[in-house]
Amino acid sequence: MSTKLPTDPYKGVRDFYPEDKAVQQYIFDVWQMTAEHFGYQAYDASVLEPAELYKSKTSAEIVNEQTYTFTDRGDREVTLRPEMTPTVARMVAGRRRELSFPVRWYSIPNLFRYERTQRGRLREHWQLNCDLFGVDDPSADIELLLLVNDIFKNFGAEGGVHYAIHIASRRVLEVLYDSLAIDQDTRVAATRLADRKLKMDAAHFETEMTAIAGAATPAILDFLNTTDVTALSDTIKASAAYIELEMVVTTLTELGCAAVFDPTIIRGFDYYTGVVFEVKDLHPDNNRSMLGGGRYDNLTGLFGGDPIPGIGFGMGDVTMRDFLESHNLLTADINAPTLAILPLDLSLNVPAQKIAQTFRNAGIATTVDMSQKKIGKKITSAADHYVDYALILGEDEITSDTYTLKNLVAETEQHGTIEALIAQIQT
Amino acid sequence: MSTKLPTDPYKGVRDFYPEDKAVQQYIFDVWQMTAEHFGYQAYDASVLEPAELYKSKTSAEIVNEQTYTFTDRGDREVTLRPEMTPTVARMVAGRRRELSFPVRWYSIPNLFRYERTQRGRLREHWQLNCDLFGVDDPSADIELLLLVNDIFKNFGAEGGVHYAIHIASRRVLEVLYDSLAIDQDTRVAATRLADRKLKMDAAHFETEMTAIAGAATPAILDFLNTTDVTALSDTIKASAAYIELEMVVTTLTELGCAAVFDPTIIRGFDYYTGVVFEVKDLHPDNNRSMLGGGRYDNLTGLFGGDPIPGIGFGMGDVTMRDFLESHNLLTADINAPTLAILPLDLSLNVPAQKIAQTFRNAGIATTVDMSQKKIGKKITSAADHYVDYALILGEDEITSDTYTLKNLVAETEQHGTIEALIAQIQT
Numbered sequence: 001m002s003t004k005l006p007t008d009p010y011k012g013v014r015d016f017y018p019e020d021k022a023v024q025q026y027i028f029d030v031w032q033m034t035a036e037h038f039g040y041q042a043y044d045a046s047v048l049e050p051a052e053l054y055k056s057k058t059s060a061e062i063v064n065e066q067t068y069t070f071t072d073r074g075d076r077e078v079t080l081r082p083e084m085t086p087t088v089a090r091m092v093a094g095r096r097r098e099l100s101f102p103v104r105w106y107s108i109p110n111l112f113r114y115e116r117t118q119r120g121r122l123r124e125h126w127q128l129n130c131d132l133f134g135v136d137d138p139s140a141d142i143e144l145l146l147l148v149n150d151i152f153k154n155f156g157a158e159g160g161v162h163y164a165i166h167i168a169s170r171r172v173l174e175v176l177y178d179s180l181a182i183d184q185d186t187r188v189a190a191t192r193l194a195d196r197k198l199k200m201d202a203a204h205f206e207t208e209m210t211a212i213a214g215a216a217t218p219a220i221l222d223f224l225n226t227t228d229v230t231a232l233s234d235t236i237k238a239s240a241a242y243i244e245l246e247m248v249v250t251t252l253t254e255l256g257c258a259a260v261f262d263p264t265i266i267r268g269f270d271y272y273t274g275v276v277f278e279v280k281d282l283h284p285d286n287n288r289s290m291l292g293g294g295r296y297d298n299l300t301g302l303f304g305g306d307p308i309p310g311i312g313f314g315m316g317d318v319t320m321r322d323f324l325e326s327h328n329l330l331t332a333d334i335n336a337p338t339l340a341i342l343p344l345d346l347s348l349n350v351p352a353q354k355i356a357q358t359f360r361n362a363g364i365a366t367t368v369d370m371s372q373k374k375i376g377k378k379i380t381s382a383a384d385h386y387v388d389y390a391l392i393l394g395e396d397e398i399t400s401d402t403y404t405l406k407n408l409v410a411e412t413e414q415h416g417t418i419e420a421l422i423a424q425i426q427t
Numbered sequence: 428m429s430t431k432l433p434t435d436p437y438k439g440v441r442d443f444y445p446e447d448k449a450v451q452q453y454i455f456d457v458w459q460m461t462a463e464h465f466g467y468q469a470y471d472a473s474v475l476e477p478a479e480l481y482k483s484k485t486s487a488e489i490v491n492e493q494t495y496t497f498t499d500r501g502d503r504e505v506t507l508r509p510e511m512t513p514t515v516a517r518m519v520a521g522r523r524r525e526l527s528f529p530v531r532w533y534s535i536p537n538l539f540r541y542e543r544t545q546r547g548r549l550r551e552h553w554q555l556n557c558d559l560f561g562v563d564d565p566s567a568d569i570e571l572l573l574l575v576n577d578i579f580k581n582f583g584a585e586g587g588v589h590y591a592i593h594i595a596s597r598r599v600l601e602v603l604y605d606s607l608a609i610d611q612d613t614r615v616a617a618t619r620l621a622d623r624k625l626k627m628d629a630a631h632f633e634t635e636m637t638a639i640a641g642a643a644t645p646a647i648l649d650f651l652n653t654t655d656v657t658a659l660s661d662t663i664k665a666s667a668a669y670i671e672l673e674m675v676v677t678t679l680t681e682l683g684c685a686a687v688f689d690p691t692i693i694r695g696f697d698y699y700t701g702v703v704f705e706v707k708d709l710h711p712d713n714n715r716s717m718l719g720g721g722r723y724d725n726l727t728g729l730f731g732g733d734p735i736p737g738i739g740f741g742m743g744d745v746t747m748r749d750f751l752e753s754h755n756l757l758t759a760d761i762n763a764p765t766l767a768i769l770p771l772d773l774s775l776n777v778p779a780q781k782i783a784q785t786f787r788n789a790g791i792a793t794t795v796d797m798s799q800k801k802i803g804k805k806i807t808s809a810a811d812h813y814v815d816y817a818l819i820l821g822e823d824e825i826t827s828d829t830y831t832l833k834n835l836v837a838e839t840e841q842h843g844t845i846e847a848l849i850a851q852i853q854t
Contacts, residue, residue, distance in 0.1 A: 004731040005479060007521030010505055013473035015518055018532065021469045037787055039764035039794025042448045046440035046551050047474060047537075052432060070497040073541065078437055091442055094434030100808050101798055105445065110474070114500065124473050135797040139776030143795065146784055251777060255784055304431040337466035349566030350678060357573055357682055360464055367466025368570065370562040371528055381527050 012115060012123030022335065024126070027320050028108055031128040034151045035106040038143065040130055043105045045087045047112070051077035053086045068112050080112035084129040085271070085299065085312060092133050092310075093303035101134025101308070122318060131312035133300075138244045140311050141275045141295065142251050148279060148291060148313060149257040156329045159258025160282075163290075163323070166262035167249055167277045170294070171241035172232075173263075176223050179235045180216040194224055195266035229261035241274075248275055271296040277313070283326040290323055291315035336386035337365040338425065342378040344394040346370070352393050355418060362422045383408045389425060439542060439550030449762065451553070454747050455535055458555040461578045462533040465570065467557055470532045472514045474539070478504035480513045495539050507539035511556040512698070512726065512739060519560050519737075520730035528561025528735070549745060558739030560727075565671045567738050568702045568722065569678050575706060575718060575740060576684040583756045586685025587709075590717075590750070593689035594676055594704045597721070598668035599659075600690075603650050606662045607643040621651060622693035656688035668701075675702055698723040702738070708746070710753040717750055718742035763813035764792040765852065769805040771821040773797070779820050782845060789849045810835045816852060 009015045016024060032042070051069050068080040081087060084107060092103060107129050115121045130147060132140050145165060152163050159165070173194075177187045189212045197205055210217045226232055229249050236242050245261070252259035267276045274295030281290050293313025301307035324330040339359055343352040349370040359366040367387070369378045375392060382390045390406045397403045405414045405421045414424050436442045443451060459469070478496050495507040508514060511534060519530060534556050542548045557574060559567050572592060579590050586592070600621075604614045616639045624632055637644045646660075653659055656676050663669050672688070679686035694703045701722030708717050720740025728734035751757040766786055770779040776797045786793040794814070796805045802819060809817045817833045824830045832841045832848045841851050 005517070005729050006477075007517050007730050008477075009473060009517075010475045010477050011501070011503065013475055015473075015521075016469075016471035017518065017522065018468035018470055021471050024471070025469060036762050036764075037792045039767075039792060041445035041762060042443075042452060043445055044443035044448050044451070046436060046442075048437040048440055048539075048551065050433075050435075050437050068497075068499070070495075072495070074438065076438065090432070090434050090436075091444065094442075095444065100811070102796065104794065112475075124475065135776075137773060137776055137797065139780050139795065139797050142777060142780045143783075146780065146787075150787070247777065251781070255781065302432050303434050335463050335468060337463075340466075346564060349562075349564055350569060350674060353566050353569045353573065354678065354682065356570075360573075360577070365464045365466060367531065368566065369529065370564065370566050370570075384527070 012121075014122065014124070023321060023330065024317055026331075027317055027324075028126075030154050031108060031151060032106075034147065034154050035128070035130055037150070038104070038147045040104040040106040040147075043088070043091065043107050044109070045081075045091065045107075047080050047110060048078050049081050049087060051079040053090060054079055054082065066114050068114050081109065082111055082113055084109045084111065084127065084314065085131075085296070088129065088131050088312070089299040089310070090303060092308060093300040093305065096300070096305055096308065099133075102140070103133040104131075105133075106130045126317040127314045129312060129314045131310055133308050133310045135311075136297070136309040138247045138251075138275075140309075141244075141248045144293070144311050144313060145248070145252055145257065145259065145277060146255065148277075148293075149252070149259075151315075152279070155324060156331070157323075157327065159256075162282055162327050162329070163258065164280050164282060165252070165257060165259040165277060166265050166280055167245070167252075167259055167275060168261065168263050168265035169241055169245040169275050170266075170272050171274050172236060172239070172245055173223075175236050175239040175241050176220070179233075180213075180219055182213065182216055186213060186216075190220060191266060194220075194264060195268060197224060197264045224263050226263055227261060245275060267292055267294050271299050273297045275311070279315070281319070281323050281326070283323070286322060286326045288319070290319040336388075337367040338387070339364055339366045339389045339391060340378075340382040340385075340387045341366065341368045342375060342382065342390055342392050343368070343370065344375055344392065346372065348393055348395070348398075351398060355391070355393065358418055359422060359425075362426070364422065364425055379406070379408070391421065439548075441549065441551070450748060450757065451744055453758075454744055454751075455553075457581050458535060458578065458742075459533075461574065461581050462555070462557055464577070465531070465574045467531040467533040467574075470515070470518065470534050471536070472508075472518065472534075474507050474537060475505050476508050476514060478506040480517060481506055481509065493541050495541050508536065509538055509540055511536045511538065511554065511741065512558075512723070515556065515558050515739070516723075516726040516737070517730060519735060520727040520732065523727070523732055523735065526560075529567070530560040531558075532560075533557045553744040554741045556739060556741045558737055560735050560737045562738075563724065563736040565674045565678075565702075567736075568671075568675045571720070571738050571740060572675070572679055572684065572686065572704060573682065575704075575720075576679070576686075578742075579706070582751060583758070584750075584754065586683075589709055589754050589756070590685065591707050591709060592679070592684060592686040592704060593692050593707055594672070594679075594686055594702060595688065595690050595692040596668055596672040596702050597693075597699050598701050599663060599666070599672050600650075602663050602666040602668050603647070606660075607640075607646055609640065609643055613640060617647060618693060621647075621691060622695060624651060624691045651690050653690060654688060672702060694719055694721050698726050700724045704740070706742070708750050708753070710750070713749060713753045715746070717746040763815075764794040765814070766791055766793045766816045766818060767805075767809040767812075767814045768793065768795045768818050768820055769802060769809065770795070770797065771802055771819065773799065775820055775822070775825075778825060782818070782820065785845055786849060786852075789853070791849065791852055806833070806835070818848065 067082050072078050110124055110126050112124050213220055229246055249261050265276050265278050272294040276294030278289040279291040295311040297309045298307045341352045341356045343349050352368045356366045356368050392404055494509050499505050537551055537553050539551050656673055676688050692703050692705050699721040703721030705716040706718040722738040724736045725734045768779045768783045770776050779795045783793045783795050819831055
């Protein structure tokens with residue numbers, strides 16, 4: 001009791017005071033509403049996962065250096081999940097016989113990264129994850145990207161003005177490599193380098209690619225610099241992979257989505273196998289990817305049985321909030337009760353609760369200001385907290401059974417019994 | 428890739444498949460709606476907290492043996508929160524100057540306990556936490572208990588039939604000890620024993636209490652056996668603590684709450700100082716406490732500055748679900764889209780997505796069954812998933828621009844253009 005505890009949260013995580021929680025809740029509500037509009041069902045799991053879940057497919061760097069992993073007293077290695085995809089793959093694989101495919105699931109989990117660097121990056125964030133399992137044709141890619149586009153529309157954003165959807169295909173990239181007879185190790189190195197293309201200057205990129213791919217470099221550079229999908233080489237255009245990609249891009253454009261072909265979209269994770277995509281924030285101060293996903297036809301195969309085709313994406317709450325703030329699209333209201341009962345004296349706090357309960361029973365969200373503030377301050381405080389009505393309670397009001405209801409928005413007053421004022425608020 | 432990963436979650440935590448997530452979401456929605464109806468605002472924090480937060484006030488057993496605590500790479504001791512009260516006290520104390528009291532906050536955090544025993548107890552559960560800070564009179568206790576009662580009412584439960592609110596007062600217990608001139612160590616021991624009264628037979632309890640309290644035992648037993656608050660001794664009834672307790676019990680009864688005085692309610696945590704309460708499940712198979720809380724006037728004092736009076740409670744999702752199931756009160760619906768588009772052939776999957784988007788744009792939640800199932804199976808699957816309407820899509824429908832809409836609930840059919848069928852669903 002003698003030592004004074006600090007009030008800071010743990011390093012790198014956030015406290016959500018009501019004004020921040022209201023913004024996050026608004027973001028979660030739009031995510032949930034849009035996902036359910038497309039028939040996606042909510043699922044969830046614990047933040048604690050067996051560490052082995054991340055050791056097969058996630059890059060070694062992430063598991064060893066960037067996760068919270070510890071050993072419990074039963075000698076089990078446990079990880080605070082750094083991403084949701086291994087969890088959803090585990091859950092789908094676990095009920096593969098019972099589930100009726102196509103399976104459409106969404107979740108809004110919190111994810112943890114152990115960030116050693118001190119650039120203000122957070123160690124915990126929340127992420128919408130949507131996944132569609134069991135369909136191996138471009139209609140699945142189209143659906144998921146329509147869902148992505150509708151999320152942005154439902155936040156009031158405009159495609160091509162505020163954001164753009166960038167699409168590529170890992171499968172098309174493999175067709176290119178096949179046509180150039182590039183071996184497996186070179187493919188991995190070239191793909192990893194391509195993933196960093198936008199972060200390097202062109203000359204440096206070409207030098208590094210030449211060191212990896214040699215004579216194949218011009219063809220690879222030519223591919224990576226193409227932004228019109230129909231301008232790709234005839235060899236690529238003859239492939240099934242191209243036909244799928246082209247159908248996805250064309251259909252989305254036809255349906256009014258701001259979707260563009262962008263061969264520099266790679267996505268770091270090893271498990272992507274087909275179409276991959278990102279959403280770019282078009283704000284000049286904030287030019288970055290804010291959503292990523294793609295097709296991962298083999299992920300559930302890690303758990304045995306035939307692979308189940310899947311496609312999914314994740315988008316974080318921090319970049320979403322930055323996006324909404326940068327573009328002045330944030331319209332979150334803090335939740336506020338409709339009515340505040342304001343007793344003139346502490347001795348009236350209990351009678352105020354009785355009257356409040358009458359309003360609550362009539363369906364009116366009601367609070368009571370039981371503080372020692374003067375009545376003027378109580379009225380100001382109610383208005384500051386976005387309360388619509390205030391009812392001032394003194395002995396006289398109780399004796400006469402006539403109360404004054406102040407409309408704090410319209411700045412008007414009505415007088416009457418509790419029943420009359422309930423009717424007034426309800427109209 | 429060669430080793431097959433297991434699909435089980437980490438030991439002692441739950442996977443929430445959609446049917447289970449829907450039940451949990453229903454519980455969360457009723458909690459949230461009721462708390463906001465009383466003017467409580469949502470807040471949140473990370474599951475990761477500095478370990479020191481739990482070392483001052485929580486019992487030593489819980490911190491040392493029952494929490495997930497580990498050391499991060501920055502040599503910080505970090506704990507997965509076992510309860511939310513220290514977090515909310517930390518957050519209130521951190522902004523004590525900016526906040527406008529009374530502060531009403533709620534949250535639905537997940538909490539972790541390291542359970543070594545193997546009785547099927549979970550290591551993670553979710554809990555509604557509601558707290559009211561800054562009011563030091565019985566109107567706060569009354570408000571919080573009205574909120575508790577409304578939660579149960581909003582689940583369709585009936586007070587006195589399905590549940591009962593049991594109320595006591597730590598302060599009244601101190602008045603009893605004062606009147607018997609019992610020293611501090613004896614008070615602690617007697618209070619800890621009283622907390623276990625219902626788990627012991629009467630004779631054994633009396634023997635143990637006599638060993639602790641000696642000659643004061645008959646008066647303590649008499650107190651603990653009293654269930655009518657007005658039947659307490661005159662010495663107790665002369666105290667301010669009694670007047671508060673009596674006002675709480677009487678007012679709640681007057682407002683129709685199933686509230687009873689129960690002096691055996693102690694609540695284990697050291698930080699409670701005034702009124703304490705539990706809600707008992709009255710189902711004979713399930714007779715246990717399912718919610719607990721009380722007044723903790725000194726909790727924020729740990730962070731420096733003057734103490735801020737507070738009162739709060741927590742209730743878990745596992746006991747809530749058990750309660751609803753035992754009493755047949757569980758009415759959760761899994762979220763389902765309104766319409767399923769059912770293509771007759773895989774080649775129609777992309778056109779089906781285009782049509783689906785037209786319905787979605789009209790505000791109708793729409794899914795597409797892109798699987799290889801035969802059409803009869805697709806219709807059955809849609810009905811099994813609680814979808815209201817099905818639209819069967821073949822080449823003929825597209826050519827003639829006339830589609831068949833099956834109402835899967837009423838088992839009727841309509842025919843028409845997409846626009847006509849949208850209007851049909853919207854009416």
